[in-house]
Structures are given as structure tokens and as C-alpha cells.
Amino acid sequence: MKRVPVIIDCDPGHDDMMALVIGCCSPELDVRLVTTVAGNKPLELVTKNALNVLNYIGANEVPLAMGCDRPICRPKDHANSKLAEFRRHTGSIENGAHGATGLDGFQFPENNPKEPTDIRAVEAMAEVLRESDEKVTIIPLGPLTNVALLIRCYPNLVDKIDKISMMGGTSQFVFTRQYMEFNTFVDPEATKIVFESGIPIIMYGYDVTYSVLFDESVIRKIEEHKNQTSHMVAELLKTFMYRHNGAFPWLGLTDTCPIHDACAVAGVVDPSLITQSELLHVDVEIGGNYLNGATVVDYAKTTGLPANVQVVYRMDNQRFFDLMERCAANGK
Ligand code: BDR
Numbered sequence: 263m264k265r266v267p268v269i270i271d272c273d274p275g276h277d278d279m280m281a282l283v284i285g286c287c288s289p290e291l292d293v294r295l296v297t298t299v300a301g302n303k304p305l306e307l308v309t310k311n312a313l314n315v316l317n318y319i320g321a322n323e324v325p326l327a328m329g330c331d332r333p334i335c336r337p338k339d340h341a342n343s344k345l346a347e348f349r350r351h352t353g354s355i356e357n358g359a360h361g362a363t364g365l366d367g368f369q370f371p372e373n374n375p376k377e378p379t380d381i382r383a384v385e386a387m388a389e390v391l392r393e394s395d396e397k398v399t400i401i402p403l404g405p406l407t408n409v410a411l412l413i414r415c416y417p418n419l420v421d422k423i424d425k426i427s428m429m430g431g432t433s434q435f436v437f438t439r440q441y442m443e444f445n446t447f448v449d450p451e452a453t454k455i456v457f458e459s460g461i462p463i464i465m466y467g468y469d470v471t472y473s474v475l476f477d478e479s480v481i482r483k484i485e486e487h488k489n490q491t492s493h494m495v496a497e498l499l500k501t502f503m504y505r506h507n508g509a510f511p512w513l514g515l516t517d518t519c520p521i522h523d524a525c526a527v528a529g530v531v532d533p534s535l536i537t538q539s540e541l542l543h544v545d546v547e548i549g550g551n552y553l554n555g556a557t558v559v560d561y562a563k564t565t566g567l568p569a570n571v572q573v574v575y576r577m578d579n580q581r582f583f584d585l586m587e588r589c590a591a592n593g594k
Pocket residue numbers: 273275276277278302359403404429443444445522523
């Protein structure tokens with residue numbers, strides 16, 4: 263089977279964890295590099311989480327490079343300090359959807375032997391692109407800081423990027439009046455650089471991710487596989503359902519939960535999972551008072567501006583959940 267070469271850029275995160283499992287445990291993909299970026303939690307924490315997941319699922323051969331510890335030009339903690347304020351007003355649980363560690367709900371073994379590479383993410387991504395005979399797909403699952411810097415630092419390598427399959431943004435799904443979607447909110451300027459890069463972009467925003475909701479039955483099926491990866495996935499999905507629904511109580515979700523980042527990887531494993539999408543003009547707010555980082559999607563096609571993003575609206579939920587299960591079962 264011809265495998266699709268990919269780089270996964272992430273900030274784990276429960277849904278990033280699921281995305282790493284799908285990426286590393288599906289025979290369709292060849293994960294050449296994992297990079298980390300500050301987002302869900304500070305860089306050191308999300309890197310520790312990514313290293314733990316890779317080691318636990320048996321993907322130690324995949325190199326991991328640490329990336330940026332803050333957005334390109336916004337203050338280091340601007341997103342999380344704004345969110346802390348927002349939590350006080352909404353009755354949201356402490357520490358958000360992913361908890362204090364960024365990946366609450368599973369005890370990974372101490373003394374993980376896996377370590378980050380000596381070189382940083384942008385350099386490591388450039389190396390993968392330079393050395394590859396074929397074009398490489400980049401899958402960003404956090405703020406777009408690393409990817410934007412890659413584009414700016416290595417314009418000569420942009421042609422080696424086949425496409426960007428990203429989790430972020432939203433089209434018609436309104437999340438809050440405060441920040442819309444987290445990843446684009448954290449680094450609006452990086453998002454703008456990526457949207458204006460000319461690279462083909464497939465955007466898995468809240469429209470699709472809040473339509474792919476897993477429930478207890480999905481967890482039970484995964485749990486039936488007795489390998490350690492399935493056990494870890496099941497435990498972390500349970501915690502995420504509890505935490506996500508407590509973090510965003512106004513959404514009214516109780517027994518179901520999204521698994522955002524996994525959608526952007528699943529669509530690369532099997533593009534036929536996408537059942538509804540549209541090529542549209544998408545921009546992002548960078549100079550606003552209230553909604554910096556909000557994606558502005560011309561879904562009514564009124565601007566006449568050129569389409570730059572394939573916006574995904576729906577996926578085949580059942581086949582997506584089957585893929586989650588199959589990949590968890592393939593892990594260590
Ligand atoms: C995004 O924010 C993070 O918490 C998730 O991992 C996902 O990438 C959803 O808005």
C-alpha cells in the first residue's frame with residue numbers, strides 16, 4: 263500500500279491524542295514527524311503529553327520536535343488568561359476541557375525514554391520536506407504558529423507541501439461571542455499567514471467537529487480490544503467527555519462529545535469520510551475588538567473573493583468511529 267507522508271503538529275490534548283493514535287496506527291499514513299506548539303497548555307506540558315502518547319502506543323520511531331512556546335506576535339498567555347476570565351462567567355469547570363496537565367485522566371508510566379530532537383520544529387519540518395521525494399501533507403491540530411513560521415522561513419519548500427489538513431476555525435457554527443474557535447483564537451496572525459499561503463487547505467472547524475459526537479457505545483467498543491492503546495484511548499475519552507461538557511455547559515452536551523482534532527487526521531487517512539464540504543473564501547479577524555482569531559467564511563459567496571479553503575461540514579460518523587476503533591486496536 264502506498265502510504266501518505268504526513269507531519270502532525272499538535273498540542274495534546276485529548277483529541278490530539280486520538281489524532282496521534284489514528285495517524286501513527288493506520289497503515290495508510292507514514293508519520294514522518296510530530297511537532298508540538300503551545301496552545302491547550304504551555305509547550306513543556308503539551309510536549310510531555312505527546313511524548314507520553316507516542317511512547318505508550320508504540321510509536322517511538324516517530325521523531326518529535328518542539329516548536330513555538332507562544333504565538334507569533336501576541337503575548338504568551340493571552341488566550342488562557344482570557345479563558346480563565348470567561349470560565350468565571352460561564353460556570354465552566356476549572357482548568358478547561360483538558361485539565362491541569364493538558365491530558366488529564368490517564369497515568370502514563372514514569373521514565374518515558376522518548377525525547378525531543380535536538381532541532382526545533384520549523385527546522386525539523388523543513389528537513390522532512392527537503393528530504394522527501396514526494397509532497398508531504400501537514401496536519402496542524404493546534405495554533406498555526408509553527409506552520410506559519412515554516413512558510414515564512416522556507417518559502418522555497420512551500421511547493422513540497424501537498425496540502426494542510428487543519429483543525430481550527432468555524433464557518434456557521436457559533437461557539438461564543440468571546441473567542442469562537444480556540445486554535446485560530448490563540449494565533450490569529452499565524453492563521454492569516456497560512457490562509458494566504460496559496461497551499462491547498464482543508465479546514466475541519468466546529469461545523470464538522472460538533473457534528474461528529476462520540477458516545478458511550480463508541481468507548482465500549484474500543485474498550486473491548488484488550489491492548490494497552492485501546493485501554494488508554496477509552497480512559498482518556500471518558501475523561502474528555504466529562505471535562506469538555508463541564509467546560510462548555512451552555513452547549514447542553516451530556517452523553518456525547520466531539521473529538522475535534524481526530525477529524526483532520528481521519529480525512530487524510532480516508533478522504534471518502536468527508537460527506538459534505540465546500541471550497542470557499544476564508545479570512546481571519548486580526549484587528550477586531552471582540553473576535554480576534556474568528557474565521558470569516560464567505561459561505562454565501564457574496565464577496566467574489568477567490569476560494570482558498572475547503573471547508574468541511576459533515577463526515578460519515580459511523581465510519582469515522584470505526585476508524586478510531588481500528589487504529590486503537592492496531593496500537594501496542
Ligand atoms: C481545539 O482546541 C483544543 O483544545 C483541541 O485540542 C482542538 O485542537 C478545538 O477548538
